Every structure is written in C-alpha cells, then in structure tokens.
Amino acid sequence: MKCKKCGGVAVINMRHHRLALCADHYLDWFVTYTQRTIEKFRMFGSGDRLLVAVSGGKDSLALWDVLLRLGYQADGLYIKLGIEHQGYSDRSLDYVQRFLETSEAANPPRAPRPTQHVLHVVDIKGTYGESIPELARRTGRGRGKPCSVCGLVKRHVMNRVAQEGGYAALATGHNLDDEAAVLLQNTLRWQTGYLARQAPVLEATQPGLSRKVKPFCRLYERETAAYALVRGIDYIYDECPHASGATTIFHKELLNRLEGRSPGAKHSFYLDFLRAKKKGQLLLPAEEVELHPCEKCGQPTTAPGLCAFCRLWQ
Ligand code: AMP
Ligand code: FES
Ligand code: ZN
Ligand code: ZN
Numbered sequence: 178m179k180c181k182k183c184g185g186v187a188v189i190n191m192r193h194h195r196l197a198l199c200a201d202h203y204l205d206w207f208v209t210y211t212q213r214t215i216e217k218f219r220m221f222g223s224g225d226r227l228l229v230a231v232s233g234g235k236d237s238l239a240l241w242d243v244l245l246r247l248g249y250q251a252d253g254l255y256i257k258l259g260i261e262h263q264g265y266s267d268r269s270l271d272y273v274q275r276f277l278e279t280s281e282a283a284n285p286p287r288a289p290r291p292t293q294h295v296l297h298v299v300d301i302k303g304t305y306g307e308s309i310p311e312l313a314r315r316t317g318r319g320r321g322k323p324c325s326v327c328g329l330v331k332r333h334v335m336n337r338v339a340q341e342g343g344y345a346a347l348a349t350g351h352n353l354d355d356e357a358a359v360l361l362q363n364t365l366r367w368q369t370g371y372l373a374r375q376a377p378v379l380e381a382t383q384p385g386l387s388r389k390v391k392p393f394c395r396l397y398e399r400e401t402a403a404y405a406l407v408r409g410i411d412y413i414y415d416e417c418p419h420a421s422g423a424t425t426i427f428h429k430e431l432l433n434r435l436e437g438r439s440p441g442a443k444h445s446f447y448l449d450f451l452r453a454k455k456k457g458q459l460l461l462p463a464e465e466v467e468l469h470p471c472e473k474c475g476q477p478t479t480a481p482g483l484c485a486f487c488r489l490w491q
Pocket of ligand 2: 258309323324327328417418419420
C-alpha cells in the first residue's frame with residue numbers, strides 16, 4: 178500500500194476516506210482533520226483556554242498533543258481515582274507526567290504562538306477522603322462496582338476544575354468508536370433524552386456548567402492509536418481493571434463486525450445521526466429539566482438540596 182500523497186510506504190489505510198498515508202503525511206492529516214472537526218462543530222476558537230481531561234490512555238494524550246501542536250493553550254487535568262489493582266492509577270499518572278515532561282520539546286507548535294501548559298492533578302482520596310473503590314464499597318452505589326460512582330465523580334471534578342480555572346471548554350478524548358457504541362446503546366433502548374443530548378459539543382446551558390467538547394468524535398479508535406504510535410506517545414495500554422462497561426465492549430464488538438462487512442459503517446451511523454438531528458429530522462426535543470445550584474457545592478443539579486456528588490460524601 179502506497180501513500181496517496183508521496184508514494185512512500187503507507188502506515189495506515191482509511192477505507193472510509195479512500196486514503197492511505199505514510200507516517201509523515203498521516204501525522205499531518207490527523208492534526209488537520211482534528212482542526213476541521215473543531216471548526217465544523219464550532220468547539221472553540223484560537224484564543225480560548227482549554228482544559229483537556231487526560232487519563233494516560235492513547236486518546237486523551239493524543240488529543241493533548243494535537244491541541245498543543247495546533248497552538249492552543251491547553252492545560253491538562255488528571256483525576257487520580259485511587260485504583261490500586263496492579264498500581265493502575267499510579268501507573269497512568271506516570272504516563273501523563275512523562276508526556277508533560279517531553280511535550281515541550283516534542284511540540285514545536287504548528288502555529289507560531291508558543292504555548293505554556295500545566296497539569297492539574299486531583300487526588301480523590303486526598304481531596305475528599307476516600308478513593309473511588311472505597312467510596313463504591315461504602316455507598317453500595319452500582320452494587321459495589323466502582324464504575325457508576327467513578328463516572329459521577331469524574332464529571333463533577335472535571336466541571337469544578339474547568340469552572341474554577343475559568344477555562345472556555347473541557348475537552349475529552351472520546352473517539353468515534355466510543356460515540357457510536359453509546360449511540361447504539363441509546364438507540365436500542367430508544368433513550369430519547371440521551372439521544373437528544375448526545376453531541377460533539379455540550380453547551381454550558383447553566384451558570385456553573387462548563388462547555389464540553391469531543392474533538393476526536395470523527396476519528397476511529399484505530400486512527401487515534403496509530404497517531405499515538407507513529408508520534409511515539411507512550412500510554413497505558415490496559416483498560417481500567419474494573420472494565421467499566423461489559424455492555425459497551427459488547428456493543429463495540431457488534432459495531433466492529435458491522436464495520437468489517439461495510440467499511441465506514443460506524444462513521445456514517447454516528448455522523449448521519451448528527452446530521453439528521455441537526456436538520457430536525459429526528460423529533461427529539463431535549464427535555465426541559467429544571468436545575469438549581471446544589472446547596473453545598475453550588476454545581477447545577479436536578480435534585481432538590483444536595484447534588485448526587487455531595488450526597489455520596491455525606
Ligand atoms: P473513558 O470514560 O475511560 O472512556 O474516558 C473518556 C475520556 O474521559 C478520556 O478520553 C479522558 O478525556 C477522560 N478521562 C477518563 N479518565 C480520566 C481520568 N482519570 N482523569 C482525567 N480524565 C479522564
Ligand atoms: Fe472508573 Fe474504572 S471505575 S475508570
Ligand atoms: Zn506520504
Ligand atoms: Zn454538590
């Protein structure tokens with residue numbers, strides 16, 4: 178397989194784009210494609226300060242890398258969950274810190290503006306008193322499995338740090354495979370409320386809520402993995418040992434089989450959904466939910482009194 182641009186040896190073939198590229202041209206293409214996604218969905222502008230949620234995995238580190246290369250002012254946020262199994266949390270933090278140490282040198286930005294960036298680390302146990310597995314055990318939420326507590330805590334902390342730091346947007350590394358799996362899950366159960374809200378940009382509709390963006394939502398997982406590999410970004414390969422969603426993994430497998438039969442299936446499943454929604458062809462009016470500030474932390478919540486996060490720590 179030859180690179181379409183220069184005829185050199187291709188490292189990746191993207192059938193849905195009918196495009197095979199060599200290492201150098203792939204890195205260029207990937208950065209440009211991300212910038213186009215940012216513009217297409219009006220995620221943020223060149224002067225905006227961004228907060229990137231980095232887990233130590235390939236997607237979020239690749240995202241931070243790309244944003245820095247594009248010349249954005251992007252700080253990182255790592256949330257230390259306290260998952261001790263095989264030193265998972267410590268090891269993922271190591272990858273993030275190593276990325277930070279090397280990123281200055283490895284990141285001559287494409288844009289002329291040099292960027293300074295910092296990493297915020299929030300240690301859940303150090304800050305709130307219990308790690309995620311401890312919190313899950315004590316509260317029994319999610320039947321002792323940490324994933325649901327973990328999701329709730331991560332959302333709260335990301336929003337808090339983005340608010341306190343005055344960031345214009347919070348960026349996560351969700352890729353096309355993630356988004357398509359969630360879409361399939363929501364569609365199978367016709368969860369119209371979730372479908373109405375599933376989007377590359379979640380606007381800050383309330384004071385106290387941050388804008389959330391997913392600049393990799395049009396990129397396949399294999400494409401973000403290839404970027405990290407070619408770019409030499411070292412990341413944690415293991416999934417969280419609590420392997421959050423067996424269902425999500427199952428839906429990803431189903432979609433992979435579909436993709437194998439008809440290349441581009443995930444891409445059109447997700448992007449045609451967004452297109453139809455935008456044109457108003459899906460009658461999914463977002464439910465009007467009334468939010469008020471939590472009595473303790475002030476973040477918007479549907480619950481009267483304390484938000485779900487603050488109730489966890491009572
Ligand atoms: P996941 O829910 O694990 O698939 O992660 C989705 C996105 O959430 C990642 O791409 C990151 O942007 C972010 N994220 C996940 N875990 C963490 C963490 N411990 N600290 C900061 N961001 C995270
Ligand atoms: Fe949160 Fe696994 S329980 S990442
Ligand atoms: Zn080439
Ligand atoms: Zn609260």
